[in-house]
Amino acid sequence: MHIDAWIESVPPGAVYGLVALIIGLESLGIPLPGELALVAAGMVASKGTVNPVLVALCATAGAIIGDSIGYAIGRKGGKPLFEKLGRKFPRHFGPDHLATAERSFHRWGMWAVFFGRFIALLRIFAGPLAGALRMPYWKFLIANVLGGVIWAGGTTMAVYYIGKAVEQYLQSFSYIALALAAVGGLASGLVIKRRAAKARAEHPEAAPDPERVTAGE
Template identity: 60%
Template sequence: MHVEEWLQAIPAIWIYVIVGGVIGVESLGIPLPGEVVLVSAALLSAQHVVSPLWVGVCASAGAIVGDSIGYAIGRRGGQPLFDRLARRFPKHFGPAHIAKAQQTFDRWGMWAVFFGRFIALLRILAGPLAGALHMPYWRFLVANVLGGIAWAGGTTAVIYYLGVAADRWLKGFSWVALVVALLFGLGTTLLIKRRAGRVAATGAGPADQRSMSVTSSE
């Protein structure tokens, strides 16, 4: 079952809880499809199943709280934490992934936390890695809050308005598509009849000529 179909089958309040919970757990450093859940919930809000405001609020809260807990875990666990995660999730926490994320943090600092929200790898690693590298918490918190709101709120708003616009366009397009289909069907029918008439005339010509030659010989 598609994520959007699964979300549509449960009450609205639980959709908010799932959105905040999945994004929060993902921000702890556990690879979950947080972005997929957020986009699916935002699409449901465009269909008036849930409120886009509460989707954005719950997603932002989950991102901020999850990243903060991830920061605390990373600060306490340090490098041994990433070694254990690499053994359990080699596709997400392998040495190459950690090295790339550390280079990004060394170069961009708190901006890595902010923009990391928009990048799949850093979205999982930002909190724990910032804690393990002992980034000052106040700097992390500012970047975490701003990044969480920008990513969750921005994504919800963009998907919501795109969904509303697409729904209106498709409703108008349905009539256009019907007219085009009818015209195409009529045109195809006339073309087939015309070609069939030509084939029949072409086939009758030689037959008539043969009939005429037989008659004349007689």
């Protein structure tokens, strides 16, 4: 089962914890579809099943905490940790991916953590790589919190409002379609009636004689 279908199938109260767990694990460095989880949770919230603000808060908390744990793991394990992960999981932690992430960190510094939130490749590297490169924690924390709030919280609320707008549009569209159908039916009835009257006026001999009909002729 895909994560989006999984989130939609769990009890409403479990959505908060599930979203926080998925986002937290991805931020920790485990490749998971965090964006898909945020979109699914936002859509569930737009249906009124869960509170969008609580979903956004849980997602933000998961992002910040997960990234912080990843930072601690990276600081302790250093770059040899990534070399081991690259051998075991070359698809996600291969040398090319690591080199790309390192270049981003050397170029942008702490802002690589912030912008990494919006890029799937950097998102799983941000915390552990910041720790391995010995980035000062206070710099990491600022970028981590800002990125977590804007990415996790912002995405959830954006999807929620988009879902509500689409729902209202579709609802309004259904009413408009119903009204147009009613007007169209009325108009077509009037047109047919007018054409019938015009046809009787132009060809009176074709119209039945009421007296002859009554007399049974």
